[in-house]
Amino acid sequence: MTVIRDPVWNNIWIDETALRLIDTPAFQRLRRVRQLGLAYLVYPGAVHTRFDHALGVYHLTGRALGRLEVSGELGDLPERDITILRLAGLLHDIGHYPFSHTLEELETNLVPEDHEQAAGKFLTNPEVAASLEGLGAGAIDEIHELILGRSANPLQGLVSGSLDLDKIEYLTRDAKFCGVPYGEIDVDRLLDSLRLLRDPNNGRMEVGVAAQGVSALESLLFAKYQMFRNVYWHHAVRAASVLFQRLVRDALTDGWASSEHIVGKGDEESLSVFEALATDSDLESARRARERYIPDLRNRRLPKRAAQWWGDALTSALTELQREVAPWFHQRPDLRVALEDLLAAEEGLEPGSLFIDYPAKAGMLELDILMLGHDGSVERLTAAGRAGLIDLPRLGRDLYHAARVLRVFTWPRIELKDPGRVLELVTAPEEKIAKLVA
Numbered sequence: 001m002t003v004i005r006d007p008v009w010n011n012i013w014i015d016e017t018a019l020r021l022i023d024t025p026a027f028q029r030l031r032r033v034r035q036l037g038l039a040y041l042v043y044p045g046a047v048h049t050r051f052d053h054a055l056g057v058y059h060l061t062g063r064a065l066g067r068l069e070v071s072g073e074l075g076d077l078p079e080r081d082i083t084i085l086r087l088a089g090l091l092h093d094i095g096h097y098p099f100s101h102t103l104e105e106l107e108t109n110l111v112p113e114d115h116e117q118a119a120g121k122f123l124t125n126p127e128v129a130a131s132l133e134g135l136g137a138g139a140i141d142e143i144h145e146l147i148l149g150r151s152a153n154p155l156q157g158l159v160s161g162s163l164d165l166d167k168i169e170y171l172t173r174d175a176k177f178c179g180v181p182y183g184e185i186d187v188d189r190l191l192d193s194l195r196l197l198r199d200p201n202n203g204r205m206e207v208g209v210a211a212q213g214v215s216a217l218e219s220l221l222f223a224k225y226q227m228f229r230n231v232y233w234h235h236a237v238r239a240a241s242v243l244f245q246r247l248v249r250d251a252l253t254d255g256w257a258s259s260e261h262i263v264g265k266g267d268e269e270s271l272s273v274f275e276a277l278a279t280d281s282d283l284e285s286a287r288r289a290r291e292r293y294i295p296d297l298r299n300r301r302l303p304k305r306a307a308q309w310w311g312d313a314l315t316s317a318l319t320e321l322q323r324e325v326a327p328w329f330h331q332r333p334d335l336r337v338a339l340e341d342l343l344a345a346e347e348g349l350e351p352g353s354l355f356i357d358y359p360a361k362a363g364m365l366e367l368d369i370l371m372l373g374h375d376g377s378v379e380r381l382t383a384a385g386r387a388g389l390i391d392l393p394r395l396g397r398d399l400y401h402a403a404r405v406l407r408v409f410t411w412p413r414i415e416l417k418d419p420g421r422v423l424e425l426v427t428a429p430e431e432k433i434a435k436l437v438a
Contacts, residue, residue, distance in 0.1 A: 088147055171227055236302055303353075
């Protein structure tokens with residue numbers, strides 16, 4: 001066993017197989033992928049990486065399995081299966097794109113896979129595969145199924161689920177490195193309350209939580225809400241994110257770059273690649289990238305807020321229109337970009353100088369987890385199941401609504417001629433917008 005000193009969890013003990021995986025170039029790449037992407041432009045300490053985070057998840061997986069073993073929850077689970085689970089925790093981010101989750105918001109024809117799916121390519125890397133040979137045939141597929149959240153393993157929930165250890169780790173680590181007090185989670189209480197429970201509806205065993213751990217579950221929910229509202233969806237973080245998305249989208253749609261220039265790269269490496277490609281292209285979007293987008297990202301000259309709506313103000317505005325933000329806004333980034341450039345022209349701005357942002361992460365604060373009651377009964381915490389003492393499922397939905405902000409960013413900062421027109425357009429039917437921008 002090898003020990004790695006970690007600023008969050010102190011000593012992390014690494015077994016031989018994990019150490020071989022860590023030493024592969026595919027895993028070492030994660031040192032060059034910042035955990036929070038462009039958030040370091042707002043929180044200077046947020047330069048921790050997916051490498052650090054992966055070690056932390058490996059550590060917490062081991063702790064959780066240890067607690068379950070001590071309490072007799074694991075029964076006769078083979079040692080191999082326990083090792084597979086720990087390695088799935090270690091490798092869960094091995095397919096991550098540069099700049100955190102920013103690029104996963106682009107169209108699927110441009111970035112066809114999320115990082116969990118992309119992990120499959122890295123798991124079959126010769127050096128990674130060789131490191132897993134000792135676990136026998138099928139180990140790669142088993143690990144990938146756990147990462148995808150599709151495994152039949154009753155401990156699947158430790159790797160991907162409402163209470164997975166990934167969430168506990170990143171909230172704790174991100175708060176520490178951002179220097180904010182929002183990521184406080186009662187980790188020990190949460191791990192102590194883990195149980196293997198039988199679903200009363202289908203009879204399958206899965207990871208759940210004992211009733212005494214509900215308060216710790218609440219701390220996880222509130223920490224996630226606070227981190228999204230104050231860090232992940234901070235207005236300047238989102239301004240940098242939409243700028244980088246536009247850079248990459250222009251490059252891919254105009255053909256002066258391809259997805260191979262994204263996959264398997266680190267943050268700065270990716271930006272340098274796009275800079276070189278833009279230098280070799282005569283297209284207008286390439287000129288914009290090399291003269292404006294890339295230098296301004298590097299020097300933190302970000303688009304500024306020209307308008308924003310959130311919480312009750314957003315609800316009231318949408319109620320007055322008797323509409324919601326239309327599905328196409330997230331499903332058709334191409335239409336959104338065309339609308340942005342149309343509005344930019346109306347405001348006297350150049351193309352690529354106005355951005356509309358309304359971040360979405362459906363289900364991020366929803367629960368779907370079994371709970372062992374004080375009377376020994378097992379119920380599911382979901383919108384359709386037992387709500388719990390403070391109605392955690394409904395609370396999660398309300399917090400999600402409160403965390404989201406609809407913003408318009410411009411370069412330079414301007415006063416929009418008619419802010420209400422933006423709301424009218426983003427709530428309009430797809431067909432109307434398609435005709436408008438044609």
